[in-house]
Amino acid sequence: METQNIWNNFNEELYFFILKKVKNKAITNDIFQNTFLKIHKNLPQLKAEEKARAWVFQIARNEIADYFRKESVYVEKLSINKEVSSQELEHFCCFDKFINELPHIYKEVIELAYIEGKKQKxxxxxxxxxxxxxxARIRRAKSILKKRFNECCKYEIGENGKLTGPSNCAICDTTT
Known part of the structure; x- marks a missing residue:
């Protein structure tokens, strides 16, 4: 299994899983990025492809636990140097934009569920x-976000079949 396959299969679900746990977009982006870096780095350790989902989510749970253990360090780092943090997270820049562009009925339920952590009931x-x-609105919002994110932010695949370099984002490339 390649990193690209894991990305295609789990990126949306994983992002929302992390967001629901930490209830902060910036921290979610940081944890999300760290999770995929660890996935990419440790992919040779995944022996059984059918266990990929459990493996990916365990890495995310570990990253979330690390965040909560070191929460004061994360907060201090973000408040000291916000510019560096935004540069590190540059290839996820479109996500907030895409949430803000959702029709109101979808944006409202996504923010209530994943930002504010409210139960669907x-x-x-x-x-x-x-x-x-x-x-239904949450499913539709996720579908729209996934489509927008995958259309906009593409990665190059190296000769070894692994992700390389920054995203090939149509929005980021025109704003930098």
Whole structure:
């Protein structure tokens, strides 16, 4: 299995998993990036392809646990040098933009569920729609985000079949 395959199969679900746990976009991006760096670095250790999902999510859980153990260090690092942090996370720059561009009905449920950490039942009561409608809106929002993210931010694949270099992002490349 290659890093690109893991990215294609798990990036969206993994991002939202982390976001739901830490409830902060900037920290989520940091943990998300660290998780994929570790996945890429340790991919030869994955012996059974059918265990990829569990392996990927265990790496993410470890990164989340590390964050909570070192939370004060992360906060201090971000507050001391925000510019460096944003440069390190540059290839995920589009995600916040794509969330902000979602139609209001989708953006609202994504922010309530993943930024504020509310349960879907609470969201349904808060915005006065059915639980099924909340679930449908979240699925649709994720689908839109995944499509936008995959269309915009492409990576080059090296001769060895692994991800190389920065993303080939249409937005980042025009703003830098």
């Amino acid at each position: 609470e969201i349904a009561e808060q915005i006065n729609i059915s639980l099924e409608n909340v679930k």
